[in-house]
Amino acid sequence: MRFVLIKKKWILIGAALFALAGFGGWYYLNPLADTTLKMENSSMNLEIHMVTGEFKSKTADGKEIEAYRWDPGTIYIPQGKQVTLNIHGVNGNEHPFRIEGTEIKGVVKKGSKTAIPLKFEEEGIYRLICDTHSHHGQGVPMVAYIVVD
Structure with missing residues (x-):
């Protein structure tokens, strides 16, 4: 039983990290996500x-x-x-x-x-x-x- 709980915990942590990394990548690469962040290096x-x-x-x-x-x-x-x-x-x-x-x-x-x-x-x-x-x-x-x- 304890092994199953530990396994579920690591699966949840892995899923959260995967989601966070996916959102971070989208946010960084999306030109409309944060125009002020990208303003410095653009001609906007x-x-x-x-x-x-x-x-x-x-x-x-x-x-x-x-x-x-x-x-x-x-x-x-x-x-x-x-x-x-x-x-x-x-x-x-x-x-x-x-x-x-x-x-x-x-x-x-x-x-x-x-x-x-x-x-x-x-x-x-x-x-x-x-x-x-x-x-x-x-x-x-x-x-x-x-x-x-």
Whole structure:
């Protein structure tokens, strides 16, 4: 009886290892299984997604305050790589924007996606600025940081 239990145990362990090895091989060889893992060594275009967000609150005296933001507020882009920044308009009717230090300008509209092709040859930090919400008199400036390294 003990021999049969030991044999079943080793059969189960062998089957589990076989299944694990099979899945690992499929995962490693399948180009769609993990595109981020294979992105580094391919010519595929890297895509980054961002949304427009809004915070609203009231002060103790009833005054309404609001702040808009890009989310995430900081993105990282490899130097010299082609990247598409997709910004999805969620809050605010529209956000005309510019990327400081470049000629890139555009508008993100509520309910739409704005695709921005990017390729930075120089390292640095570039600011994505909403021109509607860029001044301190309008609340908190709507700025995101693009870190190129």
